[in-house]
Amino acid sequence: MISLEKYGALILLGILFLSVPVQAQTPKRSFKQDDVWSIFTRKKFEARRDSISALPMELYKPYFAITPFVGYNPAYGMLVGVGSSIGMHLGDPKTTPLSSASIVINFTSKSQKILNLRTNIITSGSRFILRGDWRYMIFSQPTYGLGSGIEHSGGGGIIFGEGGETDPYTGETQQINYDYLRFYETIYFRVSGKMYIGLGYCLDNFSKVVDHALNLDTVPPKLTSHYIYSVEHGFQPKEQNMSGISLEFLFDSRDNTIRPTKGYFANVAFRPNFIFLGSTKNSWMVNTEFRTYVSLSKKRRDHLIGFWYIGQFTEKGAIPYLGLPGIGWDMYNRTGRGYVQGSIRGVNLIYGEAEYRFPISRYTGILGGVLFINGTTADADDGTPKLFEYIDPAAGFGLRVMFNRKTLSNLTIDCGFGANGSIGIYFNLNETF
Numbered sequence: 001m002i003s004l005e006k007y008g009a010l011i012l013l014g015i016l017f018l019s020v021p022v023q024a025q026t027p028k029r030s031f032k033q034d035d036v037w038s039i040f041t042r043k044k045f046e047a048r049r050d051s052i053s054a055l056p057m058e059l060y061k062p063y064f065a066i067t068p069f070v071g072y073n074p075a076y077g078m079l080v081g082v083g084s085s086i087g088m089h090l091g092d093p094k095t096t097p098l099s100s101a102s103i104v105i106n107f108t109s110k111s112q113k114i115l116n117l118r119t120n121i122i123t124s125g126s127r128f129i130l131r132g133d134w135r136y137m138i139f140s141q142p143t144y145g146l147g148s149g150i151e152h153s154g155g156g157g158i159i160f161g162e163g164g165e166t167d168p169y170t171g172e173t174q175q176i177n178y179d180y181l182r183f184y185e186t187i188y189f190r191v192s193g194k195m196y197i198g199l200g201y202c203l204d205n206f207s208k209v210v211d212h213a214l215n216l217d218t219v220p221p222k223l224t225s226h227y228i229y230s231v232e233h234g235f236q237p238k239e240q241n242m243s244g245i246s247l248e249f250l251f252d253s254r255d256n257t258i259r260p261t262k263g264y265f266a267n268v269a270f271r272p273n274f275i276f277l278g279s280t281k282n283s284w285m286v287n288t289e290f291r292t293y294v295s296l297s298k299k300r301r302d303h304l305i306g307f308w309y310i311g312q313f314t315e316k317g318a319i320p321y322l323g324l325p326g327i328g329w330d331m332y333n334r335t336g337r338g339y340v341q342g343s344i345r346g347v348n349l350i351y352g353e354a355e356y357r358f359p360i361s362r363y364t365g366i367l368g369g370v371l372f373i374n375g376t377t378a379d380a381d382d383g384t385p386k387l388f389e390y391i392d393p394a395a396g397f398g399l400r401v402m403f404n405r406k407t408l409s410n411l412t413i414d415c416g417f418g419a420n421g422s423i424g425i426y427f428n429l430n431e432t433f
Helices: 004-013 036-040 225-232
Strands: 020-022 063-073 077-088 099-108 113-122 128-143 156-160 174-192 195-211 240-252 264-273 283-295 304-317 349-359 367-378 392-404 409-418 423-429
Touching: 063 392, 128 195, 174 225, 174 240, 195 225, 195 264, 367 409
Parallel strands: 156 423
Antiparallel strands: 020 063, 063 077, 077 099, 099 113, 113 128, 128 174, 174 195, 195 240, 240 264, 264 283, 283 304, 304 349, 349 367, 367 392, 392 409, 409 423
């Protein structure tokens, strides 16, 4: 049984987590918004059962939600940050889903700095989609080697899904500090209905890598998984680069990109990395993803079960150790609730998750809850372990608080439990998937 007393230092100082909606003034309407701020503006809520429906939005007008937060952990010190979610319609809502963007800035007293910008822009009539994932991070992270089934340290902490988790590490982990630059940008062209083809550019740069557990001066030398992998595959341990193009196929029929309740999302991306584009080595990766949602109520579309799959595969060549597929390194850092980001890593990785979402507020839709279960399998470069030889499971529960009815943006708070005593408390903007 997991004892929360172990994490008393994390919880004692607490989390200040405020949600402040910001939007330009609009003409008065006859309806009332059913979001968390309605509590302070009205005494009685309207009895509206289909409370998941978004309120009307003006065309080309951005709607913002800003979330500042602060956390503490003895290992990394104080963490402060701010996140913002933006929604906007760039065309007729009947033919143009909501465009969205999120930006997050985190700082810690141990010199971590994280800047993330993610965009999903859908032009009028859904003719084009532009997806971007830009990051700059002065970062530190514990690693455990390659493959699933590894006995992690059993650590846990307060984890901000956009980066900057405050996880205590022990001598069993291999702590790495590094600077990280990611620039992914893809433009999708509609070919038919909800089907698109995409062309993009992807850059991952890992520099100033410091492997704290590495000691080459002892007899015998104390080697780490990162160092051994880098030397065996011809990488300079202190800096590696991945630079290549992305050829993609996309199908997206979701009703809302921020808080979907129906439809499908399927993506297949072929990513060749080339030395002539600046990559340290030539390589070939294939990334696959699928999501869908099954409604359990005709009156409450937010009462559903969601399914999520991610498969990431190294097909040819060698990938830098820090660039190998790992949990928590997807576009929105959402995979692997129950474990610390990057604690499960492999040459190939398959992840699956199911989440049960249910309303708590009967009429207003302000509060909701989730129960989730997930599993991850990964392999090592030497084939031990293999895919599906071990599966790292996790499960947990969470709370949802709607704070902007126009975009259906919400605050998510989850608690996940993994194997070997792993535990995490996760704060995010908008649904996990």
